[in-house]
Amino acid sequence: MLLSTLAFGLLAWAPQALAAFGVTTSTSSYVVDSGNDNGFVVTVSRSDCSITSIKYRGTEYQYSSQSSHIASGLGSATVSYSIVSSTYAKVTCVAKNSDFDLTHYYVIKSGDSTVYMATYTNAEPAIGELRYIARLSNSLLPVEYPFGTASTTAGGTAIEGSDVFKVSGETRSKFYSSQRFIDNKVWCFTNSGADIHACMVTDPSRTYEKSSGGPFFRDINSNNNGEFSALTLYMNSGHVQTESYRQGLHGPYALVFSRSGIPVQAGVDFSFFSSLSISGYTADSARGYVSGTATGVSSSFEKVIHWTNSNFQYWTKASSSGAFTSPAMVPGTYTMILYQGELKVASQSVSVTAGSTKSSNIAATSAIVTSSHTTVFKIGEWDGTPTGLLNADKQLRMHPSDSRMSSWGPLTYTVGSSSASSFPMALFKSVNAPVTIKLPLSSAISKAATLRIGTTLAFAGGRPSVTVNSYSQSFSAPVSIDSRGVTRGAYRGNGEVYDVAIPAGTLVSGTNTITISVISGSSGDTFLSPNFVFDCVELFY
Incomplete structure (x- = not known):
């Protein structure tokens, strides 16, 4: 049975x-x-x-x-x-x-x-x-x-x-x-x-x-x-x-x-x-490769190589030593880009031919990572992301209004005692602008200085308006991206860098006050007001 x-x-x-x-x-x-x-x-x-x-x-x-x-x-x-x-x-x-x-x-x-x-x-x-x-x-x-x-x-x-x-x-x-x-x-x-x-x-x-x-x-x-x-x-x-x-x-x-x-x-x-006779399929035998070494990127960051033209794009991560080999690529001429993390630091042209491997080394050339200057303070890192800033660890998986988020402010950051994690990853015109930076100096800075503000994404024309003590500077609108960003888990757009040219003698002995606001021709409500995402803020001369 x-x-x-x-x-x-x-x-x-x-x-x-x-x-x-x-x-x-x-x-x-x-x-x-x-x-x-x-x-x-x-x-x-x-x-x-x-x-x-x-x-x-x-x-x-x-x-x-x-x-x-x-x-x-x-x-x-x-x-x-x-x-x-x-x-x-x-x-x-x-x-x-x-x-x-x-x-x-x-x-x-x-x-x-x-x-x-x-x-x-x-x-x-x-x-x-x-x-x-x-x-x-x-x-x-x-x-x-x-x-x-x-x-x-x-x-x-x-x-x-x-x-x-x-x-x-x-x-x-x-x-x-x-x-x-x-x-x-x-x-x-x-x-x-x-x-x-x-x-x-x-x-x-x-x-x-x-x-x-x-x-x-x-x-x-x-x-x-x-x-x-x-x-x-x-x-x-x-x-x-x-x-x-x-x-x-x-x-x-x-x-x-x-x-x-x-x-x-x-x-x-x-x-x-x-x-299988698939339209547009190019077999590996009809493709080529690029190999080389990427240099000039801090060892603290991923080294990413990107090949792009109007028809195709490819990418790979370089090893800790900078060595890389591309995926199998359709023949053509490509712009080859090197990223420090997600920050573009170099680009050059390379041609790929079928059945061969092109040797092409690439080195960082961006002044952001190669220039020699004296840094007074830096909030965040130059990596094309808001990583390390307030709420950046949560923003990909929740709305900025979520109760699990830390308070957006408006906040004050004090150089020398505040941590990067207390500086907001994003500035919203109707929520937490302005953010204030307090800079104590034991002596005045007699030279002209630069406050460099790196952003990764802007919404509704949002861009910085900056006041350094009595000096102010604003900027024109970035290229528009017709899409919500931060509120639906995005932080990456065109990426803009704004340099505030601070005249000599502006930064004085004692406490200096820097405010960063959001300027835009439009307004809005709460987190859908004009905004932008920070990459890094650096003051140098």
């Missing part, structure tokens, strides 16, 4: 566990079965290219009320499939209408539990953002990785727009799931027991080669809104946009299901895409 029961159980699982790899066609769908022992089956709509079902080990993980798709959905598409080398099921979706001009690919490999994807664009969607959104069952996959509840907005009340919420006294937003593209490798939803994971995984060299914004750009990764668990791969968007969009092949990237823990980026093999 026991043997019969066991046999029945095995037979009940057998149709899924032993199903053959292949595609079943119906009037409305293509059903792709990977044929693996986890019973991984994906259904793609033949009318609009959306995924309507994802079954894994016999369980439906696709959210039932909405599908998974590009942008807000293609509306309509010409969808076809082919089997390549008896191993890969390639579904090709072509959409050409008033909103889209693209080709999207789904690839399922025999024996895998992964949907590999890539998206080829000829024009930017009218919606102004290019993303893939996988809508998964919230009841089955409610736990976000790696940032926990930062973007869990379920049950919340909107406090800014329709995308920042307060939940049980904490602020949450889908924007608080962001990670720098250079670090964005794997992000997931899992069940409460963490034995089933659904994860987005990027290709280390190709996923972002057509993105915009550079290695430190961030965008939405995930959102648990109570209805579904959303995993997104953003290729570009208008979220703090700093450069033009690139068109062409975005990807590959992958949606990976796993019951053996969080997948490792290096463990996901995308190399077979070279055999």
Whole structure:
């Protein structure tokens, strides 16, 4: 009797566990079965290219009320499939209408539990953002990785727009799931027991080669809104946009299901895409490399190398000694940029040719890090970020109004006794401006001096207006970025540096008072008033 029961159980699982790899066609769908022992089956709509079902080990993980798709959905598409080398099921979706001009690919490999994807664009969607959104069952996959509840907005009340919420006294937003593209490798939803994971995984060299914004750009990764668990791969968007969009092949990237823990980026093999006739795909054999040594960057900071032109971009981190080798790059001429942390300190031109490695060393040339001068005080570090300043450790994952934030002020910083962590990372016209710096001097500074204020991001034309004792100086508006910033977890924009030329004799013996205010042609309320984010404030002569 026991043997019969066991046999029945095995037979009940057998149709899924032993199903053959292949595609079943119906009037409305293509059903792709990977044929693996986890019973991984994906259904793609033949009318609009959306995924309507994802079954894994016999369980439906696709959210039932909405599908998974590009942008807000293609509306309509010409969808076809082919089997390549008896191993890969390639579904090709072509959409050409008033909103889209693209080709999207789904690839399922025999024996895998992964949907590999890539998206080829000829024009930017009218919606102004290019993303893939996988809508998964919230009841089955409610736990976000790696940032926990930062973007869990379920049950919340909107406090800014329709995308920042307060939940049980904490602020949450889908924007608080962001990670720098250079670090964005794997992000997931899992069940409460963490034995089933659904994860987005990027290709280390190709996923972002057509993105915009550079290695430190961030965008939405995930959102648990109570209805579904959303995993997104953003290729570009208008979220703090700093450069033009690139068109062409975005990807590959992958949606990976796993019951053996969080997948490792290096463990996901995308190399077979070279055999699939994917539009815009350039194999490694037709690419080249750049290698060299980066110098002049303080050992306290990461050394990041960035190659960029109007068509492609790549990046890597140099070793502690400065040695680096680029990812495999499409041939062309690139601007090669060196960053101290996230601060641009050098750039030069380099040409990449197929099948070879170009040697190109790079050294910091920016006067910010190479000039010899006498520093009177410095608040923060020249690294292109507000790291170390007040609330910078929280701002990526919560709204500035969050009760977990330290008070924004207005505050007074006293040179010699205050710490950088007591100086605000951002100055808001209607919240904490001005910030005051008290500078005690035992003797007057007879020379002309410079107060250098580095900023990373400005909103609504926000820029410094400075008074040093009786001397004042203001600045013209920075280049506008049409996007909220600090309130939705961003700190990086165009990055401006303002030099206040302090006349000789202005800084006197005793206590000197420096105030930094926000000047702007517009006004606003609270944290959406004109503002800017500090990188570093340095007084020198």
